[in-house]
Amino acid sequence: DAGITQSPRHKVTETGTPVTLRCHQTENHRYMYWYRQDPGHGLRLIHYSYGVKDTDKGEVSDGYSVSRSKTEDFLLTLESATSSQTSVYFCATEGQDSYNEQFFGPGTRLTVL
Amino acid sequence: QKEVEQNSGPLSVPEGAIASLNCTYSDRGSQSFFWYRQYSGKSPELIMSIYSNGDKEDGRFTAQLNKASQYVSLLIRDSQPSDSATYLCAAGGGNEKLTFGTGTRLTIIP
Numbered sequence: 001d002a003g004i005t006q007s008p009r010h011k012v013t014e015t016g017t018p019v020t021l022r023c024h025q026t027e028n029h030r031y032m033y034w035y036r037q038d039p040g041h042g043l044r045l046i047h048y049s050y051g052v053k054d055t056d057k058g059e060v061s062d063g064y065s066v067s068r069s070k071t072e073d074f075l076l077t078l079e080s081a082t083s084s085q086t087s088v089y090f091c092a093t094e095g096q097d098s099y100n101e102q103f104f105g106p107g108t109r110l111t112v113l
Numbered sequence: 114q115k116e117v118e119q120n121s122g123p124l125s126v127p128e129g130a131i132a133s134l135n136c137t138y139s140d141r142g143s144q145s146f147f148w149y150r151q152y153s154g155k156s157p158e159l160i161m162s163i164y165s166n167g168d169k170e171d172g173r174f175t176a177q178l179n180k181a182s183q184y185v186s187l188l189i190r191d192s193q194p195s196d197s198a199t200y201l202c203a204a205g206g207g208n209e210k211l212t213f214g215t216g217t218r219l220t221i222i223p
Contacts, residue, residue, distance in 0.1 A: 031209055033210075040215060041215065042201065042213045042214055042215035042216055043157070043201065043203075043213040044213075045210060045211075048209075048210065050209065058210070090156055090157070094209070095159075098162050099144075099145055099164065100144070100145040100147075100162075100205040100209065100211065101145075101147065101159060101162055102147075102159070102203075102211055103159060104156040104157050104158075105156060106155075106156050107155075107156050
């Protein structure tokens with residue numbers, strides 16, 4: 001357990017509605033990441049953050065935005081959810097000890113109807 | 114496009130045998146390599162990190178790295194039913210980001 005929580009853990013929503021997922025960490029890590037995991041595609045990076053108000057895009061950022069106003073919280077927003085965004089979303093943070101290690105939160109299962 | 118390739122499996126191994134999982138990566142600038150274990154419905158769990166050519170052992174797990182061949186492997190000795198999971202390989206460069214393979218599903222047969 002890397003001190004990461006995600007909320008909600010499960011969500012069902014309708015196409016066109018906005019959705020915000022929250023990642024919270026308690027260990028003051030600088031780097032935080034949002035991934036989605038889909039069958040056949042593995043884990044794909046959506047956005048990441050390297051500090052408060054410092055964020056950058058990953059490989060599948062279209063349709064997603066992020067915000068980080070506090071070190072401990074990294075929010076992922078789907079402005080207008082689509083069925084293609086049905087997925088499991090994982091947040092991750094860097095490790096304490098070794099270079100480039102990442103540790104994952106428990107995940108959020110999102111279904112867009 | 115940086116890629117990490119894994120055989121999706123399923124790979125079936127008898128209990129007590131050695132399970133061998135393989136991974137190749139496309140980016141020669143990759144400097145760090147990781148193996149994650151993921152049980153069904155759970156999040157990925159880091160089990161091995163390797164940064165230098167050669168072998169690194171941790172309990173029943175051995176990670177092997179060959180940068181010249183752009184090849185990473187994970188050996189699991191004395192395989193147990195609890196080792197049944199999907200194993201994800203990941204590679205990282207100097208930009209604090211990782212690229213993941215799609216995973217190999219391993220089943221240990223009692």
